[in-house]
Amino acid sequence: MKLIFEKSIPERPGFQVPRSDVGKKVKIDKKYTRSESASLPEVSELDCVRHFTQLSQRNYSVDTHFYPLGSCTMKYNPRFTENIANIRGFACLHPLLAQLPNGDHLTQGALQILYETEQSLCEITGMDNYTMQPLAGAHGELTGVMMMAAYHKSKGNKKKYIIIPDSAHGTNPASAAIAGYTTISIPSNAEGVMDIDKLKEKLTGDAAGLMLTNPNTHGIFNNQISEIAELVHAVDGLMYYDGANLNAILGRCRPGDMGFDIVHLNLHKTFATPHGGGGPGAGPVGVKKELSPFLPISRVGKKGDGSYYLNYDYPQSIGYIAAFYGNFSIIVRAYAYIMLLGQQGLQEVGDHAVLNANYIKERLKKYFKLKYDRTCMHEVVFSAAPEAQKGVHAIDIAKYLIDKGFHPPTVYFPLTVKEAIMIEPTETESKQAIDGFIEAMIEAHDLIKKKPEVFKEFPQSTPISRPDEVKAARELNANYFNKKL
Amino acid sequence: MNPYIANTKQDVKAMLDCLGITSIDDLFTDIKPQQQPRSFDLPKGKSEFEVVEEFYHLAAKNATVLTLFVGGGFYDHYVPAAVNSLISRGEFFTAYTPYQPECAQGTLQALYEFQSVICALTGMEIANASLYDGGSALYEAAMMALRITKKNRIIMDGGVSPIYRKILRTYTDNLDIEFVETPVVHGQSDREQINKLLNEKTAAVILQNPNFFGAIDDHADIVAQAHQKGALVIESVYPISLGLLKTPGEMDVDIVIGEGQSLGLPLNFGGPYLGFMATKEKYVRKMPGRIVGATVDGEGRRCFVNTLQAREQHIRREKATSNICTNVSLCAIQALMFLSVLGKEGLKQFAQLNLDKAEFARQELEKIDGVEVKRSSPTFNEFVVCLPRDANAVIAAMIDKGFAAGFPLSRYYKGMDNYMIVAVTEKRTKDEIMRFTECLKEILNTDDRRC
Numbered sequence: 001m002k003l004i005f006e007k008s009i010p011e012r013p014g015f016q017v018p019r020s021d022v023g024k025k026v027k028i029d030k031k032y033t034r035s036e037s038a039s040l041p042e043v044s045e046l047d048c049v050r051h052f053t054q055l056s057q058r059n060y061s062v063d064t065h066f067y068p069l070g071s072c073t074m075k076y077n078p079r080f081t082e083n084i085a086n087i088r089g090f091a092c093l094h095p096l097l098a099q100l101p102n103g104d105h106l107t108q109g110a111l112q113i114l115y116e117t118e119q120s121l122c123e124i125t126g127m128d129n130y131t132m133q134p135l136a137g138a139h140g141e142l143t144g145v146m147m148m149a150a151y152h153k154s155k156g157n158k159k160k161y162i163i164i165p166d167s168a169h170g171t172n173p174a175s176a177a178i179a180g181y182t183t184i185s186i187p188s189n190a191e192g193v194m195d196i197d198k199l200k201e202k203l204t205g206d207a208a209g210l211m212l213t214n215p216n217t218h219g220i221f222n223n224q225i226s227e228i229a230e231l232v233h234a235v236d237g238l239m240y241y242d243g244a245n246l247n248a249i250l251g252r253c254r255p256g257d258m259g260f261d262i263v264h265l266n267l268h269k270t271f272a273t274p275h276g277g278g279g280p281g282a283g284p285v286g287v288k289k290e291l292s293p294f295l296p297i298s299r300v301g302k303k304g305d306g307s308y309y310l311n312y313d314y315p316q317s318i319g320y321i322a323a324f325y326g327n328f329s330i331i332v333r334a335y336a337y338i339m340l341l342g343q344q345g346l347q348e349v350g351d352h353a354v355l356n357a358n359y360i361k362e363r364l365k366k367y368f369k370l371k372y373d374r375t376c377m378h379e380v381v382f383s384a385a386p387e388a389q390k391g392v393h394a395i396d397i398a399k400y401l402i403d404k405g406f407h408p409p410t411v412y413f414p415l416t417v418k419e420a421i422m423i424e425p426t427e428t429e430s431k432q433a434i435d436g437f438i439e440a441m442i443e444a445h446d447l448i449k450k451k452p453e454v455f456k457e458f459p460q461s462t463p464i465s466r467p468d469e470v471k472a473a474r475e476l477n478a479n480y481f482n483k484k485l
Numbered sequence: 486m487n488p489y490i491a492n493t494k495q496d497v498k499a500m501l502d503c504l505g506i507t508s509i510d511d512l513f514t515d516i517k518p519q520q521q522p523r524s525f526d527l528p529k530g531k532s533e534f535e536v537v538e539e540f541y542h543l544a545a546k547n548a549t550v551l552t553l554f555v556g557g558g559f560y561d562h563y564v565p566a567a568v569n570s571l572i573s574r575g576e577f578f579t580a581y582t583p584y585q586p587e588c589a590q591g592t593l594q595a596l597y598e599f600q601s602v603i604c605a606l607t608g609m610e611i612a613n614a615s616l617y618d619g620g621s622a623l624y625e626a627a628m629m630a631l632r633i634t635k636k637n638r639i640i641m642d643g644g645v646s647p648i649y650r651k652i653l654r655t656y657t658d659n660l661d662i663e664f665v666e667t668p669v670v671h672g673q674s675d676r677e678q679i680n681k682l683l684n685e686k687t688a689a690v691i692l693q694n695p696n697f698f699g700a701i702d703d704h705a706d707i708v709a710q711a712h713q714k715g716a717l718v719i720e721s722v723y724p725i726s727l728g729l730l731k732t733p734g735e736m737d738v739d740i741v742i743g744e745g746q747s748l749g750l751p752l753n754f755g756g757p758y759l760g761f762m763a764t765k766e767k768y769v770r771k772m773p774g775r776i777v778g779a780t781v782d783g784e785g786r787r788c789f790v791n792t793l794q795a796r797e798q799h800i801r802r803e804k805a806t807s808n809i810c811t812n813v814s815l816c817a818i819q820a821l822m823f824l825s826v827l828g829k830e831g832l833k834q835f836a837q838l839n840l841d842k843a844e845f846a847r848q849e850l851e852k853i854d855g856v857e858v859k860r861s862s863p864t865f866n867e868f869v870v871c872l873p874r875d876a877n878a879v880i881a882a883m884i885d886k887g888f889a890a891g892f893p894l895s896r897y898y899k900g901m902d903n904y905m906i907v908a909v910t911e912k913r914t915k916d917e918i919m920r921f922t923e924c925l926k927e928i929l930n931t932d933d934r935r936c
Contacts (some may be wrong), residue, residue, distance in 0.1 A: 014826055014828040029863065055591040055594055059591035065577045067581070101893070109543040173803035223517055275580065340488075342530025347525070431524070464780045476793065
């Protein structure tokens with residue numbers, strides 16, 4: 001498909017900029033102006049609408065396809081939350097209004113939403129306070145680890161490293177490193193959870209804390225968690241909960257009750273806000289009381305008269321981690337979702353997400369190798385290692401599924417499972433949609449037996465076949481106007 | 486009942502039968518009784534209609550009726566209808582990071598086009614596919630400069646957004662970095678001070694154009710000085726202004742970052758916004774964030790993939806250039822749509838209109854007795870106004886008249902109690918500007934005690 005630049009025709013008008021009602025044009029000294037206009041496309045509005053409509057049709061999305069991308073919780077994004085986010089009173093609200101004199105009064109609705117979302121998340125996760133500011137999950141991790149550092153500094157603790165299981169998301173070690181900590185990796189045991197004996201070996205007073213996802217990326221709930229928390233707390237380490245997989249346990253257990261001190265959530269996973277082709281997300285961070293003084297500023301408070309205000313008066317705060325109050329319009333969507341579902345609706349989320357995942361596990365385990373053959377939570381991880389011996393790798397099965405009309409599961413993650421195929425159906429898919437996916441996987445299995453060689457040809461139904469990724473990196477071309485790159 | 490769960494009772498029974506269990510509870514036996522929630526006390530669910538009504542009620546408590554003359558790096562621009570309509574397509578907003586390029590060419594090609602328009606706007610060679618927002622982009626740029634130069638001093642111009650400077654301080658608190666700040670003189674960067682502070686230990690000079698006070702500058706001379714000392718220059722830019730202004734590329738700036746909210750994104754009470762970053766080709770491997778590159782498929786057709794992923798956290802883990810994973814792809818695509826709808830001439834005219842309206846407002850404000858408008862350097866669509874009394878009081882009185890008149894500088898700068906910055910975008914009509922100046926005049930003419 002042509003690029004928008006290749007559809008450009010010199011002097012073709014697009015948008016009509018309003019005529020000036022203030023008279024003469026101002027001239028800026030040439031010293032300050034660009035020598036030539038930016039080479040933006042010159043297309044009509046219709047050209048533009050067709051271009052982006054056609055581009056959109058080259059995507060698989062939750063709206064168009066089953067999207068069981070493990071660890072990403074690609075559930076349906078209810079449309080009413082879009083309508084709400086677009087209400088003028090939210091969409092057109094300037095963030096600096098809240099910082100004008102009496103600004104709190106100009107933004108009561110927005111502050112109330114931030115406050116009440118924080119309260120809801122506290123109850124859902126068993127924490128005492130939240131910051132809604134982090135702009136994505138990894139940003140929340142960084143915020144959480146910085147608070148961990150501030151906590152230890154305030155107590156005069158000299159800490160060096162953070163403990164992370166080998167099944168963790170890559171963002172965990174990356175966030176720890178940026179906050180100035182080294183990391184120690186702990187392997188998983190035969191049950192698929194962190195090996196507690198190995199933890200005991202490595203855990204010393206130098207440990208700032210432990211970062212854990214529970215259920216983990218193997219889709220397994222670690223029920224030794226309370227014991228792990230005791231061990232870590234005994235050396236004055238902090239327990240950090242990566243909320244990426246919270247969807248599985250909504251209403252069944254809470255990180256706060258499991259002994260975690262810091263939690264980050266991904267609103268675009270559990271709370272159904274759209275993923276947007278890779279963001280925007282939102283990564284609120286919750287803490288226990290002991291860590292509340294270190295939360296970023298500003299924080300939203302509630303006065304005796306029921307009004308809300310921005311409070312900057314926290315001398316131990318780590319400071320500003322974002323320009324304003326978080327990805328507000330994402331928070332609005334999440335809060336609307338929480339309000340609609342209510343207590344019972346939220347509990348049903350985890351129940352059906354887990355039921356759907358186990359159903360897939362049960363039906364496919366005769367055909368594909370299960371790394372851990374036991375009850376799973378929201379996702380199940382198969383290994384295509386046996387198929388790989390016949391020359392059909394996890395990625396080839398993924399490409400086959402694209403042709404069958406499914407977005408592939410996550411492949412090659414977690415790193416702890418060879419040829420991993422990680423499937424997360426979420427609660428919003430019907431049994432019929434899931435059955436269709438299971439049938440496609442079984443067909444793949446049969447085809448691997450008969451004709452493994454054809455798998456290299458998939459996908460065939462998409463606008464492009466497999467891209468040459470080596471060429472992309474070697475002959476880097478990331479800017480249309482600088483092709484020599 | 487959760488309306489987004491499709492399973493019927495029969496479906497559930499069929500699945501439980503397949504699993505050989507009788508209840509969903511049987512799937513949760515890994516969670517021990519003592520691990521069950523001590524509380525899960527949330528309100529009852531509501532219907533869609535009830536929730537929507539409640540949010541309309543909440544939205545009405547926000548003062549969006551005020552006529553906006555507040556900017557500070559975040560602007561009230563018009564967004565063409567086509568942009569809103571196109572970005573609402575579910576194929577864009579309900580997809581995820583393009584891990585499978587064959588079924589994500591829509592997102593990938595759009596991000597390649599986004600990177601290209603950012604390069605065209607800034608005059609740089611290569612851009613990434615977005616960062617969270619302008620503030621985090623500035624932090625990422627500073628970290629990138631430290632990695633490239635392996636030095637640790639950073640010189641920060643006082644004209645860089647004070648909000649961003651605070652963010653940068655937070656992030657770097659645990660790291661060994663020496664920050665020095667230089668003041669603004671006559672609205673622009675203080676050359677003398679910057680030159681004095683530039684030394685062999687300097688990793689980067691951070692500048693902003695137009696700066697927080699709205700002043701335009703040509704930083705080419707500072708860039709040349711910095712390069713002589715082996716330091717890089719990072720510049721934060723306001724993309725709409727680049728419809729007219731000299732590009733960072735033309736000034737030989739090394740890393741350009743900015744807040745892309747002005748490119749078709751609603752103000753949204755602070756987010757989501759759009760951080761962008763562009764640099765020179767030679768630094769691409771030190772750049773954080775996702776990069777989309779062009780390549781060919783098996784049949785030789787052009788296509789697009791995420792590339793140079795060896796820099797990123799999912800491959801490099803603790804050795805990655807940044808911990809960023811999810812960025813703001815949708816906002817980047819929205820900005821691309823905005824720039825495509827406006828087009829080459831459109832953006833220029835759009836920028837010119839901002840300039841003209843601001844100049845008109847500036848002239849009208851100057852006519853008021855006791856009001857001084859700083860004119861020591863040219864400005865784009867925002868400027869500093871000195872009032873004859875405390876700006877906070879005046880702004881408060883203007884709110885009662887229906888105007889968000891400006892942002893008080895005293896909030897971030899000491900000793901600037903009587904100053905505010907006023908932003909005038911293309912959306913402000915002549916009529917609004919005239920009423921604004923009339924009201925201000927009235928307020929300043931009334932008894933001092935009232936304010």
